[in-house]
Amino acid sequence: MAELEQEDLRKRLSQGSAADVRHAIREGRWTGRTHGLAHGHVHANLAILPENMALDFMRFCQRNPSPCPVLDVTDTGDPEFRQVAPGSDVRRDLSGYCVYREGVLVDEPSDITDIWQDDLVAFAMGCSLSFDAVLQENSLRVAHLEKPGGRIAVYTSGIECVPAGPFQGPMVVSLRPIPNDQVVRVAATTARYPAIHGAPVHIGDPAEIGIHDTQAVDWGAPPEIGPDDTPMFWGCGVTPQAVAMAAKLPLMITHKTGHMLMTDLLVKDL
Amino acid sequence: MAELEQEDLRKRLSQGSAADVRHAIREGRWTGRTHGLAHGHVHANLAILPENMALDFMRFCQRNPSPCPVLDVTDTGDPEFRQVAPGSDVRRDLSGYCVYREGVLVDEPSDITDIWQDDLVAFAMGCSLSFDAVLQENSLRVAHLEKPGGRIAVYTSGIECVPAGPFQGPMVVSLRPIPNDQVVRVAATTARYPAIHGAPVHIGDPAEIGIHDTQAVDWGAPPEIGPDDTPMFWGCGVTPQAVAMAAKLPLMITHKTGHMLMTDLLVKDL
Structure with a gap:
């Protein structure tokens, strides 16, 4: 019975606004992943850092716009994304968070109100789920969505990011x-959508960017590359998380995989 | 004789690289404006602020990308724009600076080495000189360049910027x-060049954005609007300067009008 209700809610939220989804999550009515919800809206990656790391992190994003396309940055201590999600509360409006301390994952809560600090700054960054929607709407093939689970292949490449402070x-x-x-x-x-990773960073031989076995993914699921396929690579939103983890920040909070920040931005308006 | 030498140098620098121009300025060989130099390269607006204001300023730019298109941000205390002008020294590579203290213009030096501080952060922002070059190369009319002096009409509009900290x-x-x-x-x-102000912010009746007398310019020279012309408006790089002056920062340094930061970026690559 509960499952049927959830399936009904999913259907309604898939056609709902981003605010509808945020409210359903905030009120505990929706606890699942956000894939497919608020059709046409930009889903965003989330990174929350202390203010004394935020300038370097913002410089890192400015220098590496492909993996880190910044959509909005909150005022210090303000839990609302006023540009891309007016009325939002970033402490409660995602259905899953990852809390890292000194680079170690210490908790995966569904609410971060109790660990919120007045010195935190939240970043919303464009995400490739929105990107896949663009491809589909342009009648282009998105192979990983044709498979059960729909997980994309993600790798640590040999391309070095441009460093900024501790972020490298x-x-x-x-x-x-x-x-x-x-x-x-x-x-x-x-290439027309720089806010959601934009143009590919590489087309062709994976070895040229340091990926020697495409079946050995670092995240997600291995790809099926057919004889008439060309591998194309894009900067991925996992980059800033990986870099921030490696920097061993005292505190960093991100979205949990698949539990995205729903923004009021429309993909077609990007 | 000196004039002839300067005219000869201007001709050579107009076809030179951005680094050629920066070196000529650094060595005191070129002290004039930079318009027309290093053909095809992006000329940038400069803003230098103390680090404790830099995060808010960067948020301001992120929220107002039309007037404040950030091209590069230095590391704190580092005088080199490593992304857009490798090898540059922002303390010496512009031929004119404006130094503001508490919002008041206190000096217009040609070198800021002696007032440089280890806590300063420099921002390079796209500038409309490059923008005019794009129009001309596309055979589009740039009326103000047809007049002696070539100064564009600039106004304080009724459009409010999205605020960030003291910047509003x-x-x-x-x-x-x-x-x-x-x-x-x-x-x-x-619209294809967001890095140099991008799409217009308004097309048509100036009164709709609070400009009631186009002959009463706030900067530059009054326009000649013919009967078959439409006024088009773009965000202007004076915005961050005006906003930072109004915020009465303890210290802000900018380029002097017409004395731009020459970057290695090519307009055609933007």
């Missing part, structure tokens, strides 16, 4: 196998 | 009178 390390990239005859269109289409 | 106030905009039959092309062309 390799770029994490996602791989999409694209039919050869769609490569040009996919490159051109995605 | 109206958006400063530039006006270009565009022949009616070029309005669509100019809008579409400039």
